[in-house]
Amino acid sequence: MTHEVLIIGGGLLGCAAAWHLARAGLTPRLIEARGINAGASGQNAGSLHFQIERRFLEPGGTGHAQGGDIVRLNRLAIEEWAGLEDQLGRPLDIHMHGGLMLAENEADLALLSLKVARENELGLPTQLLSGAEARDLVPRLASHICGAAWLAKEGHANPRILADAFADAARASGATIETQSRLLDLRRVGDDWQATIEQSGQITTASARHVILASGHWTARIAACMGLNIPLYLAPLMMSVTDRTAPFLPYLIQHVGKRLSMKQTDDGNMVIGGGWASAPQRMVDGLPDLDAPPHLVPDNLRANLTVAAGVLPCLRARSLIRSWTGMTCISADQLPIVGEVPAAPGLYVAAGGSMFTLGPLLARMLARSIIERAMPDEIALFSAARFAHLNAFVVQP
Amino acid sequence: MIDIAIIGGGPAGQAAAQQTLAAGLSTTMIDEQARPGGQILRQPPATFAVKGWMNGRLYRPLRRLLAQTEADTRLDWRGETSVAGIERIDTHFRLTLSGAHGGTLLARRVLIAAGCYDMPVAMPGWPLPGVMSAGAVQTLLKSQQVVAGQPIVLLGSHPLLLVLATQLLDAGADIAAVLMPQTYGQIARAALPYLAGAIFSPGPLIAAGAAMARLRRAGVPMMMGARPLGFTGDGRLEAVDYTWRGQTHRIAAQAAAVSYGFLPQSDLPRQIGAAVRWARPAGGWETVCDGAMRSSIPGLYVAGETTGVAGADAAMAEGEIAGITMARDAGAAAGSGIARAQARRARMQPFIDLLRAVADPGDVWPQATPETLLCRCEDISVAQVEATMARLSPMADASAVKHRCRIGMGLCQGRSCEHALVRRIAAARGCDPDAVAPFRVRFPARPLPVDEIID
Ligand SMILES: Cc1cc2nc3c(=O)[nH]c(=O)nc-3n(C[C@H](O)[C@H](O)[C@H](O)COP(=O)(O)OP(=O)(O)OC[C@H]3O[C@@H](n4cnc5c(N)ncnc54)[C@H](O)[C@@H]3O)c2cc1C
Numbered sequence A: 001m002t003h004e005v006l007i008i009g010g011g012l013l014g015c016a017a018a019w020h021l022a023r024a025g026l027t028p029r030l031i032e033a034r035g036i037n038a039g040a041s042g043q044n045a046g047s048l049h050f051q052i053e054r055r056f057l058e059p060g061g062t063g064h065a066q067g068g069d070i071v072r073l074n075r076l077a078i079e080e081w082a083g084l085e086d087q088l089g090r091p092l093d094i095h096m097h098g099g100l101m102l103a104e105n106e107a108d109l110a111l112l113s114l115k116v117a118r119e120n121e122l123g124l125p126t127q128l129l130s131g132a133e134a135r136d137l138v139p140r141l142a143s144h145i146c147g148a149a150w151l152a153k154e155g156h157a158n159p160r161i162l163a164d165a166f167a168d169a170a171r172a173s174g175a176t177i178e179t180q181s182r183l184l185d186l187r188r189v190g191d192d193w194q195a196t197i198e199q200s201g202q203i204t205t206a207s208a209r210h211v212i213l214a215s216g217h218w219t220a221r222i223a224a225c226m227g228l229n230i231p232l233y234l235a236p237l238m239m240s241v242t243d244r245t246a247p248f249l250p251y252l253i254q255h256v257g258k259r260l261s262m263k264q265t266d267d268g269n270m271v272i273g274g275g276w277a278s279a280p281q282r283m284v285d286g287l288p289d290l291d292a293p294p295h296l297v298p299d300n301l302r303a304n305l306t307v308a309a310g311v312l313p314c315l316r317a318r319s320l321i322r323s324w325t326g327m328t329c330i331s332a333d334q335l336p337i338v339g340e341v342p343a344a345p346g347l348y349v350a351a352g353g354s355m356f357t358l359g360p361l362l363a364r365m366l367a368r369s370i371i372e373r374a375m376p377d378e379i380a381l382f383s384a385a386r387f388a389h390l391n392a393f394v395v396q397p
Numbered sequence B: 001m002i003d004i005a006i007i008g009g010g011p012a013g014q015a016a017a018q019q020t021l022a023a024g025l026s027t028t029m030i031d032e033q034a035r036p037g038g039q040i041l042r043q044p045p046a047t048f049a050v051k052g053w054m055n056g057r058l059y060r061p062l063r064r065l066l067a068q069t070e071a072d073t074r075l076d077w078r079g080e081t082s083v084a085g086i087e088r089i090d091t092h093f094r095l096t097l098s099g100a101h102g103g104t105l106l107a108r109r110v111l112i113a114a115g116c117y118d119m120p121v122a123m124p125g126w127p128l129p130g131v132m133s134a135g136a137v138q139t140l141l142k143s144q145q146v147v148a149g150q151p152i153v154l155l156g157s158h159p160l161l162l163v164l165a166t167q168l169l170d171a172g173a174d175i176a177a178v179l180m181p182q183t184y185g186q187i188a189r190a191a192l193p194y195l196a197g198a199i200f201s202p203g204p205l206i207a208a209g210a211a212m213a214r215l216r217r218a219g220v221p222m223m224m225g226a227r228p229l230g231f232t233g234d235g236r237l238e239a240v241d242y243t244w245r246g247q248t249h250r251i252a253a254q255a256a257a258v259s260y261g262f263l264p265q266s267d268l269p270r271q272i273g274a275a276v277r278w279a280r281p282a283g284g285w286e287t288v289c290d291g292a293m294r295s296s297i298p299g300l301y302v303a304g305e306t307t308g309v310a311g312a313d314a315a316m317a318e319g320e321i322a323g324i325t326m327a328r329d330a331g332a333a334a335g336s337g338i339a340r341a342q343a344r345r346a347r348m349q350p351f352i353d354l355l356r357a358v359a360d361p362g363d364v365w366p367q368a369t370p371e372t373l374l375c376r377c378e379d380i381s382v383a384q385v386e387a388t389m390a391r392l393s394p395m396a397d398a399s400a401v402k403h404r405c406r407i408g409m410g411l412c413q414g415r416s417c418e419h420a421l422v423r424r425i426a427a428a429r430g431c432d433p434d435a436v437a438p439f440r441v442r443f444p445a446r447p448l449p450v451d452e453i454i455d
């Protein structure tokens, strides 16, 4: 039997794509090497950040143009998140009460006003607040905070339950989801793709018209085994969480000049991150081990918490109860890579970006590009075709 | 950088320190307690004068070792300090410390001799104030000279309860009952295969017999084969319910001491990735080591209960072996007693096996109800955990369950509930607990004030 669509990976992207495809009657089959949500989708910060990210504003960075493209996508993502609980018919701890990107000094403030002007031009309704106005919203902000960019629709959601909700909905619509099922090999046979799969020690094969590599930071390596170059690079990150405290912060906090994301969960814990690196474990040949959890880098933990307590001094009275690490990937131009790979018709990828914030939207777009046999205009910019030149000299095994 | 860091000032850590100090190696000992001694000799504060403290014959070698440790000026003792993190950097280790001597410590070799802790057992009413682990009751008694509450009921499958009962009698406490779920017959059958070997360790056996006789003389009601049903009370413990000889009983109590066994401290070995295995029979994770106490990580050694719960004498012997091995591996003038210590440790094994067999909670676990909390930090009930497990594939590991219902996400990070969750997953899958991937242990091993990290 030939599947219409085979999805590799049961993270947020894979599960959401499975749901959209199943609803369209395509009865996709999803295989996941470990358990649903066991990868980055269950380990991330859960931030819904729609302002232009700090990384696109880094001085001397090349991210300026990309920042604009991302804003267009973020506006769509806001709508996507706002409708998600209704669509999936269950609570998902989605909080879109607003987000503040903080400035601590004049240089920060200058960057922030440029950013707000640009966002407003692009139709994103960010507002520049004074330090006092920011403290009206969050009285515990440090007194030296001199300004903030406010976006009313930012917030956070619970990454521990979202992929499950998509997986359950996908199953209910007819998708097959198999865990402990690892893709070992994928090759072209005639018009179809033939997959070799290991399921609890058994090797099976399956063929499919369309294959989606929704395999997170494994995507580039799987593609490489197929002789395809997808420019995705490892981003090993770390997160921290403190003990609980009474609710005081309904907003997402970011920083325009430093790496920081911070929020308070429904349970009262403070979750702190912002893109600080962890150190991947290495295999004997020195390559990063994609399956092993990266090591915490203590200096980065200290730096991250220093930034956090710098803007929110009350954190000093909290205790760190856990830190964790996880891996994701970024693309060569920092924008997500979504859609069919030109050198491999029928093979689709979706990776390389803030795929929690953008995941639900991009999964829907990806499903549409299979259902409609055409890339939706909204995501044309993110098409894998922009890297087609990298596959000009390769021969697929 | 120091030569040797020893985590834990119990018998194992102290015995190791004697060896490394004698070999001329710079040695730092870190312990959360103010004074060395570990669990078995939990000392009163230095300002207390306690007459006849821990005077029993079996404690004498331990007290001798303790006196030597405290008098040894070469030892860098850092009390009231927790080790929150351990990492390997190139060929040495970095410890993150919290408390009185907070900061980081670099060491060429590390011994984890962190002991064990009372296994928390979920049963109806167990979070009520007044319900305590036997260890907590004993610690209050040993170090603070305080009886936790009276009348007190002692219950569980572990013979430590007998020792605790005599210590409580010495303190003049009113013991309402000792409830043990095994019958004498079951105990005898469990012990039989090990008795012949155990005569090499007559001390503890004689002590146990003497304790029984003493309790009987004192008129303490000993109910063998009694199954605890749970604890009741309005805001605090008022009574213990149990069945005995086919009937349900209720006995009034202000305090209860529970003991079904002990779990090795495993957070630091697991944080650094040392090989561990499911400890039998009580559960938890013991760190794997070779006969010379080397863990699977070069430069990292383990001794005492961290390697499996085996009692204070075994901890002392293992500490000595570890100390000599560390000195040898460091190329220092090591002591020559390693073979003797290993033989001494080997002779104890039959008694250890006997004690484990007798204490085995395997067939006599108290029953939790669906409302019973399994995770006390996050208030997660048995029913919530079971519903979560039912939604997942049977192959889902402990972390998958945790992510979905928050079991183990609180202050203790699973120290209290992880063993019970893994047991449930194994039972549902019909596999050995060793086959279930437990939680991933992360930094820090203890809640760490943000203030301490960033300064
Ligand atoms: C610490 C951290 C913080 C982050 N914070 C944010 C944030 O705040 N906001 C945001 O937008 N993004 C954030 N991200 C990024 C975000 O988490 C990811 O971009 C997103 O989760 C990717 O989802 P995914 O489904 O593509 O990948 P994953 O969730 O990684 O899923 C991929 C799945 O594929 C499976 N798989 C791999 N190989 C195979 C194979 N051969 N066969 C079968 N299955 C396979 C894996 O087991 C895995 O479950 C963060 C990431 C990390 C690590």
Ligand SMILES: Cc1cc2nc3c(=O)[nH]c(=O)nc-3n(C[C@H](O)[C@H](O)[C@H](O)COP(=O)(O)OP(=O)(O)OC[C@H]3O[C@@H](n4cnc5c(N)ncnc54)[C@H](O)[C@@H]3O)c2cc1C
Pocket: B007, B008, B009, B010, B011, B012, B013, B030, B031, B032, B033, B037, B038, B039, B040, B041, B081, B082, B083, B084, B113, B114, B115, B116, B117, B118, B134, B135, B136, B138, B160, B163, B262, B265, B268, B303, B304, B305, B306, B310, B311, B312, B313, B315, B445
């Ligand atoms: C309640 C209780 C009663 C017991 N009664 C008996 C008995 O009657 N007879 C018997 O033979 N055995 C008994 N044991 C077992 C007893 O623990 C040992 O036999 C003996 O004390 C083990 O020695 P050790 O050196 O391995 O560990 P311990 O004596 O437990 O010493 C470990 C030390 O490490 C410290 N530590 C642990 N983690 C950290 C950390 N992260 N940072 C800093 N310090 C840390 C602890 O504070 C502790 O002082 C009992 C155990 C318990 C828990």
